[in-house]
Amino acid sequence: MPELPEVETVMRGMAGRLLGQVIAHAALRRADLRRAVPPDFVRVVTGARVIGFRRRGKYILMRLAGGQSVLWHLGMSGRIVLTPPGANAPEPAHCHLVLMTGTGVRVGFVDPRRFGLVDLVASAAEDAHPRLSGLGPEPLEDGFTGALLAATLSGRRSPIKTALLDQRVVAGLGNIYVAESLFRARLHPARPAGAIPRAGIARLVAAIRETLGEAIAAGGSSLRDYVQPEGELGYFQHAWRVYGRAGAPCPDCPGAPACAGVLRLVQAGRSSFYCPRKQR
């Protein structure tokens, strides 16, 4: 799915088009997403004004006047498709939910694999939602420090790769940005998380921040089905150093005899990519 940078980009796109708009009409095409869309969803959102947006990890919260927020999660294949007034574009395939604003902006929630989620939560208690309450720190906020990450990972024997995918450790990382961050921090994905010295953890925190920041600036990474809400492509995929690059020369040690190039490793059923010379 969309990881943190893609979700941030989607949220900004939604905010730009929808803040202040009234949801004049809502239509649920199918409710059996990862978790069933609540039965009162259409009733609650219809007629409500959109008054705020926020991202938490890989979740988007769209605050409505009236005290409810819409919680969106894009799963692996979810997209938000915004169609301007009068565009007359056909509804995309796998469009499970359609909102129409008073000015005619169409908001489509499109998710072929249906691993995504749409829910309602009281705005005053957004973080108490069961999907949000256990999330770890926001990696781009001040609270995400080396000291905190070291404390969280202390005693963990699982590989650092799988630990960073655990949203309770840090919120918003996924398979791509974990690979890219570990590369930049020169840490091998199989390193036991609790055995990394403080200097390595400090490099990791800096690398995560830097990678996510650059990716947001690039509008995220576009592969198969991710596009921004109005159809633009992100371009951070061109800046990937290791993700999806098994067999390619390592960008940091081209021609070095001890470097076998980027390797692929399967951990907890998911691909990891790393440079065996640089990452230890």
Added chain:
DNA sequence: ATACGCCCCTGGTGGC
């Protein structure tokens, strides 16, 4: 508490 496998679902790709 932690760690792992399995499962949810659809589509694209590459091999035969």
Added chain:
DNA sequence: TGCCACCAGGGGCGTA
């Protein structure tokens, strides 16, 4: 061209 295995940006659940 057809069929099939495998892979994919996530995460919840049950089991050791």
